[in-house]
Amino acid sequence: MGDRSTAIISTGRALPTSKVTNRDLEEIVETNDEWITGRTGISERRMITNDETNSKLSVKAAHTALNRAGLEPKDVDMLIVTTVTPDTPLPSTACLVQAELGAYNASAFDLAAGCTGFLYGMNIADQFIKNEAAETVLLVGVDTLSPIVDWQDRNTCVLFGDGAGAVVLKAAGENQGILASKMFSDGKKAELLHVPGGGSRTPATYRTIDERLHYIKMNGSEVFKFAVKIMVESTLQVLEHCNKKPEDLDFLIPHQANVRIIKSASKKLGLPEDRVLINIQRYGNMSSASIPVLLDETLEEGKIQRGNLIGLVSFGAGLTWGAVVLKW
Numbered sequence: 001m002g003d004r005s006t007a008i009i010s011t012g013r014a015l016p017t018s019k020v021t022n023r024d025l026e027e028i029v030e031t032n033d034e035w036i037t038g039r040t041g042i043s044e045r046r047m048i049t050n051d052e053t054n055s056k057l058s059v060k061a062a063h064t065a066l067n068r069a070g071l072e073p074k075d076v077d078m079l080i081v082t083t084v085t086p087d088t089p090l091p092s093t094a095c096l097v098q099a100e101l102g103a104y105n106a107s108a109f110d111l112a113a114g115c116t117g118f119l120y121g122m123n124i125a126d127q128f129i130k131n132e133a134a135e136t137v138l139l140v141g142v143d144t145l146s147p148i149v150d151w152q153d154r155n156t157c158v159l160f161g162d163g164a165g166a167v168v169l170k171a172a173g174e175n176q177g178i179l180a181s182k183m184f185s186d187g188k189k190a191e192l193l194h195v196p197g198g199g200s201r202t203p204a205t206y207r208t209i210d211e212r213l214h215y216i217k218m219n220g221s222e223v224f225k226f227a228v229k230i231m232v233e234s235t236l237q238v239l240e241h242c243n244k245k246p247e248d249l250d251f252l253i254p255h256q257a258n259v260r261i262i263k264s265a266s267k268k269l270g271l272p273e274d275r276v277l278i279n280i281q282r283y284g285n286m287s288s289a290s291i292p293v294l295l296d297e298t299l300e301e302g303k304i305q306r307g308n309l310i311g312l313v314s315f316g317a318g319l320t321w322g323a324v325v326l327k328w
Contacts, residue, residue: 006126006169007177008326011296012064014057014164015283016046022158029154036158037281041259045161045284047146055087055096057164058140061292062101065166071136073103076168078128078137081110082117082288084317085144097140106138114193114316115255116183117141117288118165122312122324123181125169137169143287148195150215159257160216161284165292180241181324182234189226189319192219224261227315231255231265234323235313242325246270248309249325253298255314256280256290265313277303287316304328 021044022033036042048057058081066073079101081094094108113120118141128134142164149157196202197213208214231254239245246269254262259280266276279294286293291312298304308328315321 003174004130005172005177006129007172008167009170010065010069010168012061012166013293013296014060016048016052016162018047018049019044020047031154041280042284043281048144048162053087054085054142054144055093058097058142059100061164061166065168069168073101074105076103076106076136076138078134079103079106079108080121081140082121083142084112113320114318115287116314116316116320116322118291119314119322119324120183123183126178129171140166141288141292143289148216156216156218159285161286163286163289163293165289165296176327178326180238182238183322185318185320192222193317227261228264230315230321231313232268234321235311238323238325249311250308252276252311253291253294257285
């Protein structure tokens with residue numbers, strides 16, 4: 001088992017058809033395109049409409065990733081869906097995705113770690129594959145945040161979008177695939193980014209609906225400061241773990257929450273702009289989906305080549321954060 005590591009062998013993505021621009025938001029909340037773009041870097045985002053759901057986006061992204069890997073759903077022996085916006089409280093979205101795919105040889109479960117969910121899922125998949133408890137893991141990062149965004153709160157409603165990204169992970173040789181990964185959390189900061197209503201502690205009532213407790217609440221300035229600090233620290237920690245430095249990275253794929261956070265962290269790491277990948281202008285913050293969607297797009301563009309050293313870093317509700325270094 002000592003020389004066994006984990007590699008991403010294929011990717012896929014799925015995005016809702018409906019685009020919502022900053023100009024569209026000007027019609028429903030007191031804001032403007034210049035303010036949103038200047039503060040966040042976001043110009044438009046995707047949002048589910050009609051019969052689009054978390055699980056349907058997941059299935060679409062998963063199909064693409066499996067097809068590109070030349071695999072059938074029956075080849076998957078673990079299916080992880082990382083999300084904070086499941087179709088229903090129970091059963092898990094992963095079980096719904098499993099049924100739609102026909103991946104009946106897989107164990108299936110959801111994982112909730114906010115926007116860091118995808119990297120938590122990678123870490124877990126890595127452990128199962130390294131320990132030979134799994135051969136083929138299908139990991140989906142998906143969130144449909146538009147139903148839990150407060151469209152009366154101009155500070156948060158402009159930030160989020162919906163989407164899904166999927167990867168297939170399998171065993172690789174030594175010094176390939178995932179070289180290092182770390183997960184972190186600090187529950188003392190839970191109230192900086194949370195949805196207070198809807199769980200067993202505060203189930204839905206007329207009062208909770210009137211008080212708008214079922215929507216995202218965020219202390220933006222505190223999250224911003226925290227995010228820049230831990231994105232730098234966690235990236236340095238995983239690089240050190242595999243005896244690498246920031247200048248060794250060919251690309252950094254950060255969670256797409258705010259362009260100012262990304263640029264501030266990148267500057268502190270000493271990374272030139274062309275090595276830091278960004279697509280937030282088109283999609284906003286898609287939570288668990290942001291990194292896998294950006295990875296899939298970048299691969300499709302032909303930017304990433306075999307042997308490239310890639311860093312992934314994210315932060316999210318919990319508060320959670322994490323980073324991964326992998327050799328493509």
